[in-house]
Amino acid sequence: MTGLTVIGFDADDTLWQNESFFRLTEDRFAELLADHVDGAHLKERLLEAEKKNVGHYGFGIKGFMLSMIETAVEVTEGRVDGRVIGQILEMGQEMLGHPVELLPHVEETLGVLSDRYPLVLITKGDLLHQEQKLAASGLGDLFAGVEIVSDKVPGVYARAFADHGGAERAMMVGNSMKSDVVPALAAGSWAVYVPHGLEWALEQAETPAGNPRYRELPDLGRLPAHVAAVAGD
Amino acid sequence: MTGLTVIGFDADDTLWQNESFFRLTEDRFAELLADHVDGAHLKERLLEAEKKNVGHYGFGIKGFMLSMIETAVEVTEGRVDGRVIGQILEMGQEMLGHPVELLPHVEETLGVLSDRYPLVLITKGDLLHQEQKLAASGLGDLFAGVEIVSDKVPGVYARAFADHGGAERAMMVGNSMKSDVVPALAAGSWAVYVPHGLEWALEQAETPAGNPRYRELPDLGRLPAHVAAVAGD
Numbered sequence: 001m002t003g004l005t006v007i008g009f010d011a012d013d014t015l016w017q018n019e020s021f022f023r024l025t026e027d028r029f030a031e032l033l034a035d036h037v038d039g040a041h042l043k044e045r046l047l048e049a050e051k052k053n054v055g056h057y058g059f060g061i062k063g064f065m066l067s068m069i070e071t072a073v074e075v076t077e078g079r080v081d082g083r084v085i086g087q088i089l090e091m092g093q094e095m096l097g098h099p100v101e102l103l104p105h106v107e108e109t110l111g112v113l114s115d116r117y118p119l120v121l122i123t124k125g126d127l128l129h130q131e132q133k134l135a136a137s138g139l140g141d142l143f144a145g146v147e148i149v150s151d152k153v154p155g156v157y158a159r160a161f162a163d164h165g166g167a168e169r170a171m172m173v174g175n176s177m178k179s180d181v182v183p184a185l186a187a188g189s190w191a192v193y194v195p196h197g198l199e200w201a202l203e204q205a206e207t208p209a210g211n212p213r214y215r216e217l218p219d220l221g222r223l224p225a226h227v228a229a230v231a232g233d
Numbered sequence: 234m235t236g237l238t239v240i241g242f243d244a245d246d247t248l249w250q251n252e253s254f255f256r257l258t259e260d261r262f263a264e265l266l267a268d269h270v271d272g273a274h275l276k277e278r279l280l281e282a283e284k285k286n287v288g289h290y291g292f293g294i295k296g297f298m299l300s301m302i303e304t305a306v307e308v309t310e311g312r313v314d315g316r317v318i319g320q321i322l323e324m325g326q327e328m329l330g331h332p333v334e335l336l337p338h339v340e341e342t343l344g345v346l347s348d349r350y351p352l353v354l355i356t357k358g359d360l361l362h363q364e365q366k367l368a369a370s371g372l373g374d375l376f377a378g379v380e381i382v383s384d385k386v387p388g389v390y391a392r393a394f395a396d397h398g399g400a401e402r403a404m405m406v407g408n409s410m411k412s413d414v415v416p417a418l419a420a421g422s423w424a425v426y427v428p429h430g431l432e433w434a435l436e437q438a439e440t441p442a443g444n445p446r447y448r449e450l451p452d453l454g455r456l457p458a459h460v461a462a463v464a465g466d
Contacts, residue, residue: 056330056362065299066299079315082309083311086307126291126359127381128289150361
């Protein structure tokens with residue numbers, strides 16, 4: 001008996017597609033500015049702007065839109081056409097309105113696990129947009145709690161799991177080594193890394209190899225068996 | 234004995250200045266585009282954009298920045314100078330980094346009331362920015378709970394007060410008739426309206442005259458006496 005009492009899930013690229021929409025939008029952004037600047041260089045400049053701005057914009061599409069606009073102004077030294085700015089706004093608004101695309105095995109895995117454990121959704125990003133995606137996903141009723149946070153640090157996991165037995169009896173599941181795995185392990189939880197394949201550059205971190213509470217799984221379909229093993233069923 | 238058990242506070246323009254920074258930025262926005270469009274007309278167009286966008290941007294400065302940029306592109310039919318777009322971004326970033334300016338009587342009133350009641354901060358806007366303002370305000374330790382929400386509807390008050398005796402034993406205090414007073418009354422709470430003088434056009438609503446749980450106060454300095462009267466001390 002190990003006393004697992006609650007399971008936390010990340011949302012973007014753990015339950016539904018996210019990064020792929022950012023990549024597609026970046027490609028369109030590069031096309032829009034192809035007359036001014038090489039695409040690879042533009043994406044580097046955009047990433048620099050995102051890194052610089054994340055401390056006051058936080059995570060999410062609105063900040064991404066603002067960083068694209070800033071990058072467009074800067075790489076063109078102010079010569080960007082106003083209509084291009086309008087197109088960047090439209091691209092961002094399309095992202096905000098995009099239908100939710102669930103990842104494989106999400107529905108059955110959450111269905112099985114929610115019968116046995118309270119599930120908590122722990123995600124960062126724009127508050128309203130994350131709420132809207134959860135509503136559109138149809139998964140809302142499977143979660144006992146939803147925490148939309150500005151950043152994922154160990155204290156966030158301690159608070160999110162406090163009502164359900166505490167972080168040391170919790171398992172966190174997500175696609176970000178930096179945001180889901182490392183801080184959850186630091187809070188004393190089990191952590192399951194389910195790589196998505198597309199990882200935002202700001203979400204990378206070293207693998208906590210050797211930590212007995214850490215496990216990598218190829219997809220969410222394997223999660224119920226791992227949960228059962230941890231719980232000693 | 235009426236059983237008051239918890240007091241909720243709005244943040245922007247209830248505890249600290251907010252709308253005034255938006256108004257100053259709107260004035261600067263109008264100056265930037267003075268060669269293209271009359272200031273009053275520009276502000277009308279900006280308000281229209283904000284109304285159109287609030288459903289996917291939510292409340293807060295990032296959405297305001299995006300609506301200013303959209304308005305600048307549209308009123309100039311794409312002829313806006315890229316450097317003007319850069320200046321709009323800078324204005325928004327200045328707003329995000331602006332020091333917190335507490336309103337009169339806030340510190341002593343919260344100090345007195347927090348000795349007798351749990352206080353809950355209930356605010357909408359950008360998650361990260363609201364957290365940063367609360368940290369910068371120095372008021373964080375006075376609150377038993379903080380709820381940053383995407384919109385203020387009766388269910389939000391029911392949830393925010395659930396751990397402290399429920400909405401019917403709660404008092405909500407704020408400067409917005411539409412967001413603080415009307416939905417809190419609908420949830421069964423007492424509500425105190427403390428007008429700020431500057432009201433965003435999207436925050437207006439009719440006064441709930443005649444509701445015995447409603448009271449208007451000129452400033453937060455009067456709140457402890459009103460609380461004592463409600464509590465029957």
